[in-house]
Amino acid sequence: MGKTLAEKILSEKSGNDARAGDLVIAEVDLAFVQDTTGPLAVRQFQSGGFKRLANPLKTVLFIDHAVPSPNDSLSNDHLLLRSFARETGAVMSDVGEGVCHQLVGESLARPGDVIVGSDSHTVTAGGLGAFTTGMGSSDVAVAMALGKTWFRVPEGIQVVVTGNFQKGVYAKDFILHLIGLIGADGATYKALEFGGEAVTAMSMSSRLTIANMAVEAGAKVGLFPADEITRDYLAGQGRGEDYQPSSPDADAVYERTIKIDVTELEPTVSRPHTVDNTAPVTELKGIKVQQVFIGTCTNGRLEDLAVAVDILKGKKSHPETRLIVAPASRRVMLEAVKNGFVQVLVEAGAAILPPGCGPCLGIHQGVLGDGEICLSTANRNFKGRMGNPEALVYLGSPATAAATAVTGEITDPREVM
Amino acid sequence: MIRGRVFKFGDGISTDHIIPGRLAHLRSNLPELAKHVMEDADPTFVSRVKAGDFIVAGSNFGLGSSREHAPLVIKMAGISAILAKSAARIFFRNAINLGLPVLICDTDGIADGDELEVDLAVGTVSNVTRGKQLAFGKIPEVMLRILGEGGLIPYIQKHGGFKL
Numbered sequence: 419m420g421k422t423l424a425e426k427i428l429s430e431k432s433g434n435d436a437r438a439g440d441l442v443i444a445e446v447d448l449a450f451v452q453d454t455t456g457p458l459a460v461r462q463f464q465s466g467g468f469k470r471l472a473n474p475l476k477t478v479l480f481i482d483h484a485v486p487s488p489n490d491s492l493s494n495d496h497l498l499l500r501s502f503a504r505e506t507g508a509v510m511s512d513v514g515e516g517v518c519h520q521l522v523g524e525s526l527a528r529p530g531d532v533i534v535g536s537d538s539h540t541v542t543a544g545g546l547g548a549f550t551t552g553m554g555s556s557d558v559a560v561a562m563a564l565g566k567t568w569f570r571v572p573e574g575i576q577v578v579v580t581g582n583f584q585k586g587v588y589a590k591d592f593i594l595h596l597i598g599l600i601g602a603d604g605a606t607y608k609a610l611e612f613g614g615e616a617v618t619a620m621s622m623s624s625r626l627t628i629a630n631m632a633v634e635a636g637a638k639v640g641l642f643p644a645d646e647i648t649r650d651y652l653a654g655q656g657r658g659e660d661y662q663p664s665s666p667d668a669d670a671v672y673e674r675t676i677k678i679d680v681t682e683l684e685p686t687v688s689r690p691h692t693v694d695n696t697a698p699v700t701e702l703k704g705i706k707v708q709q710v711f712i713g714t715c716t717n718g719r720l721e722d723l724a725v726a727v728d729i730l731k732g733k734k735s736h737p738e739t740r741l742i743v744a745p746a747s748r749r750v751m752l753e754a755v756k757n758g759f760v761q762v763l764v765e766a767g768a769a770i771l772p773p774g775c776g777p778c779l780g781i782h783q784g785v786l787g788d789g790e791i792c793l794s795t796a797n798r799n800f801k802g803r804m805g806n807p808e809a810l811v812y813l814g815s816p817a818t819a820a821a822t823a824v825t826g827e828i829t830d831p832r833e834v835m
Numbered sequence: 836m837i838r839g840r841v842f843k844f845g846d847g848i849s850t851d852h853i854i855p856g857r858l859a860h861l862r863s864n865l866p867e868l869a870k871h872v873m874e875d876a877d878p879t880f881v882s883r884v885k886a887g888d889f890i891v892a893g894s895n896f897g898l899g900s901s902r903e904h905a906p907l908v909i910k911m912a913g914i915s916a917i918l919a920k921s922a923a924r925i926f927f928r929n930a931i932n933l934g935l936p937v938l939i940c941d942t943d944g945i946a947d948g949d950e951l952e953v954d955l956a957v958g959t960v961s962n963v964t965r966g967k968q969l970a971f972g973k974i975p976e977v978m979l980r981i982l983g984e985g986g987l988i989p990y991i992q993k994h995g996g997f998k999l
Contacts, residue, residue: 484860
């Protein structure tokens with residue numbers, strides 16, 4: 419009987435014949451924390467009496483959620499992470515480097531790896547074919563100390579994606595549509611495994627967008643096969659040697675198969691306050707928006723900025739709508755400067771933030787006022803998510819965001835393209 | 836046996852309801868952070884909760900962020916266990932790792948203010964107010980052992996690693 423990709427990776431890393439439902443102890447190839455969960459991980463590591471990291475060069479402390487620090491308390495949390503890195507030899511990724519998940523994708527994750535991070539969107543690097551999942555601070559602290567962790571091998575849900583994306587419709591619309599279809603707990607404890615002709619043709623940037631949001635359906639991991647797209651992406655990041663092909667067995671057993679033909683798909687938006695509260699953008703036309711945010715681990719890559727730039731070129735954001743853009747990493751920022759994207763965005767009225775999580779989680783930079791509405795390219799719209807429980811957050815693609823910035827109300831990007 | 840009163844919540848209580856991201860600056864000051872537990876779901880919760888009480892919720896409790904601070908502030912408020920129809924994966928594991936039981940059962944028949952008795956060893960919940968009993972789903976052995984040691988860190992300190 420064949421294996422799902424999750425079963426294959428966990429078999430390899432546990433030295434067992436891992437099948438859905440089994441409990442396994444697996445080697446961890448990379449363990450990381452970020453600045454809002456890392457300090458607790460450091461304290462749990464210390465309270466456990468641990469002194470040494472199992473693998474310092476494969477332990478990374480990212481400062482990305484509150485960058486540059488907005489206040490003394492968070493600055494002190496950053497100090498704690500830097501001092502822990504000095505003591506243990508862990509790798510620091512400091513202010514200005516970018517969002518942990520983007521950097522893990524660019525520089526660290528390899529197909530077939532097991533990766534744990536103290537952030538729920540650790541699932542992002544599933545786009546590269548890594549078994550990568552979010553955990554709490556205690557679990558990551560123990561993985562940092564022991565170099566392994568335990569898993570319940572997840573059942574697989576196969577998502578077969580066919581057809582061609584039409585103009586104005588993107589990977590973000592697909593994943594919002596899927597979450598709307600199966601619900602915010604539609605894949606709880608499961609591995610979402612993506613395949614089909616539309617996946618074969620899909621860019622790495624789009625795969626990362628989809629894998630990133632697997633957790634919004636409750637999934638433990640969102641996995642893509644490692645194929646030629648993966649090989650070319652890794653080569654482009656200067657680490658072609660990290661490539662190895664991987665895919666589920668043809669006779670893998672899935673709990674359920676979902677088939678989606680993206681040819682039929684329309685631009686899709688999540689309405690407040692849950693990600694699965696989706697609707698076609700055409701049904702939301704005319705809702706006035708005070709802030710548009712383009713960025714995050716979901717949609718802050720160069721390909722996303724290119725889509726926004728195409729729409730915003732020679733245009734201005736609406737006078738009553740603030741446009742905020744945060745590139746996901748230093749590399750993305752640098753490319754966006756070199757190829758003129760930043761100039762187009764600034765001329766269109768955008769406020770450009772340093773690489774990082776920006777306003778996504780309500781710590782700083784773009785906190786909404788009472789009753790204000792934001793259209794964001796992020797992955798969550800929970801009540802209070804962007805810093806104010808009295809505000810409303812809609813989620814959409816970079817194209818929907820850019821179109822909305824121009825008109826000042828939720829807009830179908832196909833109308834302005 | 837644990838006995839306490841019920842604080843009832845609905846479906847889809849996220850970690851942002853439990854302890855929002857805007858309070859990230861208090862995460863290294865846990866006593867201050869804990870004053871805001873459940874603030875965006877019920878602002879009166881923190882002034883009414885007593886040691887031993889239960890949070891009872893609908894489906895997908897604790898969805899969203901991996902922040903372990905969410906179960907941590909619930910535990911600090913004195914909550915002895917969470918009962919829900921289902922729980923998000925990361926929250927469930929985080930709670931057990933802190934020694935806070937999350938019990939999966941049909942919570943429809945439990946109302947706000949009900950008095951419950953929970954027997955973790957036997958796996959039963961008895962609703963003293965309504966004279967009804969129900970069973971909760973089995974917790975995997977390894978998680979019961981982690982719970983039994985008071986959480987993941989004491990468990991690892993004692994055993995030096997995982998035993999499945």
